[in-house]
Amino acid sequence: NAGVTQTPKFQVLKTGQSMTLQCAQDMNHNSMYWYRQDPGMGLRLIYYSASEGTTDKGEVPNGYNVSRLNKREFSLRLESAAPSQTSVYFCATSPGTYNVLTFGAGSRLTVL
């Protein structure tokens, strides 16, 4: 089925460890996004890629890096995880700017 696939679904890290969240889409969408969602809060944009080859910071980029590997894949890297990065991370895609978003199932990250 067409959609957005995130890996891993769950991850526990120790403070200072690094990891990469992977996102792949087969919807042929141009734009891809990484959000985080903390308990009782809405989604906050971390980084986005309007098209292949471009990336831009969102509302909360500190502590993260991204790579738009190709049109299908957009990864989010935590270089040195901190407890404040404990959250649920969602990848999303859209055909272009101001379009409807399609989300992945989420990745639940705990940093101890």
Added chain:
Amino acid sequence: RKEVEQDPGPFNVPEGATVAFNCTYSNSASQSFFWYRQDCRKEPKLLMSVYSSGNEDGRFTAQLNRASQYISLLIRDSKLSDSATYLCVVNGELTFGGGTRLMVKP
């Protein structure tokens, strides 16, 4: 002031009730508006887009008031299955409200 604000609720309503949520936004140049639904521990899913003239989809009606800078979602004849968090989104993918939690009781 946040760019997009919603009453977090929860709104507790009986089955069959009509309930309405508002979402205010600060950027008067905003161009696109959406309502998403999010079930517990799941990803958000599009409920409906919001058009300038207002639009309806079954029991759901969405409206935009540009003068007062808010969008609204009206749910008629509430069902148990409507229990969820409703997120408004302004300017497509960039700005989410904090969500309004709806709980429909038997």
